[in-house]
Amino acid sequence: MIAGHGPLRRLKDGTAELHQEAELHVRILxxxxxxxxxxxxxxxxFGYHAPLEDALAGHEGLRRAGFDPARRRKSPxxxxxxxxxxxxxxxxxxxVAVPPVTTLPRALGVAYVLEGATLGGRYxxxxxxxxxxxxxxxxTAFLAGYGAQTGACWRAFAAVVERVLVTPEAEAEAVxxxxxxxxRLIDWLAAQTRAAGAALREAS
Known part of the structure; x- marks a missing residue:
């Protein structure tokens, strides 16, 4: 699904170290x-997805490109x-510090992280x-993502990415x-960990 040297590969390669860092803050495994x-x-x-999904839902360019963020919400x-x-x-x-959603390539980069999480959730x-x-x-509804349709939903998103990110500039903006x-997810998770630690110390 991310084979070759297209925009999906560049998105994966361009975020690999941040993806790994984010995983360090998730200890449920x-x-x-x-x-x-x-x-x-x-x-x-929930604290991160809900406001970011609201921002994506208002992006008309995503819908015109064939990706309907309102139907892809995970917050419910x-x-x-x-x-x-x-x-x-x-x-x-x-x-309150979710990334801004401006141009279509940038919006697709934001959506890439949320959509990719559905694959990770199944794992x-x-x-x-x-x-x-x-x-x-x-x-575990969130982890289950789109259920049996997770693969198909990812491929549909990938098709939009391949169709829209056709220039080096668009790819760079998406990355x-x-x-x-x-x-910003890493910052948010770190803040939640600190808050939980502070609460434990106050309770002890």
Whole structure:
């Protein structure tokens, strides 16, 4: 799906180190991961996805290009998972430093990160540690992504990317958007980790 030297390959290569850094802040695959860790993961993902999806949904160029961000929202899945675990999504803080969505190439770079996460979510879902495995089917809608249609949805997005990013300048702008999306996600996850640590210290 990302073979060769086209724009998808450049997006992947151009964000690889940031992708790896973001994964360091997600510990739900750790052997000692807890339900609290999983709740915090969902809360952090909701805080980042919801405002960013709102920004993408208002981008008319994406829809004209054949990508409908409103139909690709993952935040409703996160709401369902959080509620299944007894959390109130409305009480969770949103990230106020999401990347700007301006030009179409930049918007596609932002969407690349969110759409790529559906592939990663399927992997995480299959690899949950034993203590979190009972959550499958109860509070894992976000990880399941588009379900059986995940591959088809990714290929449809990839087709839009290949069709739109036809110049080096457009590719570079998309990579810049994707990199900023990862960078701000990393900052957001780090802030959530610090907040959780502070709360633990106050409670002890």
């Amino acid at each position: 750790d052997a000692d991961a807890t339900l609290t860790d999983y709740r915090r993961y969902l809360a952090a993902m 899945l996160l709401v369902a998972d959080l509620r299944a675990l007894g959390e109130d999504p409305g009480a969770l803080p949103p990230c 995480i879902l299959a690899k949950l540690p034993p203590q979190l495995a009972p959550l499958r089917g109860r509070a 810049a958007g994707a990199r900023e999306t990862f960078a």
